[in-house]
Amino acid sequence: MDRRTFFGLAGGGAALGLPPLRLLAQDPPAAPFNEMTGEQTEAIRKGLEWLARNQGPRGAMGQSCQVAFTAIAGLAFLAGGNTPTRGKYASNVKKALQFIVKCCRKDGYINEAGGRGMGGSGMHGHGYALLFLAELYGMCGDINDEPEFDESLKEKINRAVKLTAFAQDSNGGWTYDPNPSGHEGSVTITQVQALRAVRNAGLIVPKQTVEKGITYIKKSTSSDGSIMYSLGQGGGGSYALTAAGACVYAYFGLYDAPEARKCMDCLYSFITNKRSGRNNHDFYSAFYAGQACFFMKSQNRSFWTDGYDKVRRDLIQTQDKKSGGWLSDSYNGAFGTGCATLVLQIPYRYLPIFQD
Numbered sequence: 382m383d384r385r386t387f388f389g390l391a392g393g394g395a396a397l398g399l400p401p402l403r404l405l406a407q408d409p410p411a412a413p414f415n416e417m418t419g420e421q422t423e424a425i426r427k428g429l430e431w432l433a434r435n436q437g438p439r440g441a442m443g444q445s446c447q448v449a450f451t452a453i454a455g456l457a458f459l460a461g462g463n464t465p466t467r468g469k470y471a472s473n474v475k476k477a478l479q480f481i482v483k484c485c486r487k488d489g490y491i492n493e494a495g496g497r498g499m500g501g502s503g504m505h506g507h508g509y510a511l512l513f514l515a516e517l518y519g520m521c522g523d524i525n526d527e528p529e530f531d532e533s534l535k536e537k538i539n540r541a542v543k544l545t546a547f548a549q550d551s552n553g554g555w556t557y558d559p560n561p562s563g564h565e566g567s568v569t570i571t572q573v574q575a576l577r578a579v580r581n582a583g584l585i586v587p588k589q590t591v592e593k594g595i596t597y598i599k600k601s602t603s604s605d606g607s608i609m610y611s612l613g614q615g616g617g618g619s620y621a622l623t624a625a626g627a628c629v630y631a632y633f634g635l636y637d638a639p640e641a642r643k644c645m646d647c648l649y650s651f652i653t654n655k656r657s658g659r660n661n662h663d664f665y666s667a668f669y670a671g672q673a674c675f676f677m678k679s680q681n682r683s684f685w686t687d688g689y690d691k692v693r694r695d696l697i698q699t700q701d702k703k704s705g706g707w708l709s710d711s712y713n714g715a716f717g718t719g720c721a722t723l724v725l726q727i728p729y730r731y732l733p734i735f736q737d
Contacts, residue, residue, distance in 0.1 A: 508571025
């Protein structure tokens with residue numbers, strides 16, 4: 382039967398009391414997106430166990446960059462609904478908090494006291510630590526009943542915010558050390574993310590600091606939507622910095638800004654391998670790409686259903702199934718495991734910053 386004969390017969394369906402063909406030909410509704418799969422849940426379980434097992438007696442993670450890695454691990458525990466007083470990993474959250482608190486200096490800088498290149502986390506670590514403290518404050522309120530607390534958690538956060546504001550370059554970005562001379566994208570995202578978390582928690586963030594940070598990212602967005610390593614560098618940017626830049630736009634609700642749309646479209650092309658430069662073992666990239674896909678889903682559902690799904694599948698596949706850690710991060714799992722476990726728990730929405 383040819384196509385014309387088929388449609389001629391189909392047209393007589395109404396005379397036989399049959400439903401119109403257009404109703405029969407409708408596509409079935411799309412299957413709902415499964416935000417949390419069984420495989421994902423198992424990967425999270427193993428990842429959190431790895432973090433707990435490898436946390437040092439002082440609460441620190443890793444052998445270097447301990448402020449950064451401890452803060453990210455602490456966020457991963459919080460993302461599972463754990464707090465210093467509640468949950469399977471309550472003691473791990475508490476130990477992570479105690480370590481970070483001991484690294485809070487009087488000038489507000491959160492650092493291990495080692496310079497960058499000498500085991501210290503630099504301003505990267507300061508940003509992650511401030512994010513951890515702000516999220517903990519947002520979930521639990523103030524905490525000042527620990528012996529090592531010489532001031533309230535709120536006061537420590539306020540000091541850290543002042544340090545961040547002081548260290549901002551006149552161009553609006555931040556660099557590796559806490560001084561206002563120099564700027565690059567990967568440090569800038571850590572400060573902006575932390576400031577958003579602080580503001581979410583109801584604490585004061587200087588408006589000018591935020592506005593200058595946003596302007597920096599806007600100016601760093603190339604014509605193709607990728608984010609330059611540093612303002613004025615020119616040329617296209619990497620998957621990692623494009624993911625981080627997309628998060629900056631999302632953190633401050635700039636979903637409709639032309640630069641944000643271009644940036645997210647570019648990121649999506651990286652995630653779906655339509656653009657080269659992606660590495661499945663790049664946990665820094667996955668850390669931000671997974672968040673950007675969550676935040677930007679209101680603009681395009683595919684960012685979440687396809688983009689996040691691709692990120693999580695890659696993470697699950699790269700997990701060491703025996704130990705439960707993500708060990709191909711050049712830090713023996715201390716960085717990769719925290720990043721991966723945190724991203725896989727985004728759908729739980731326990732962290733204030735992950736609330737729709």
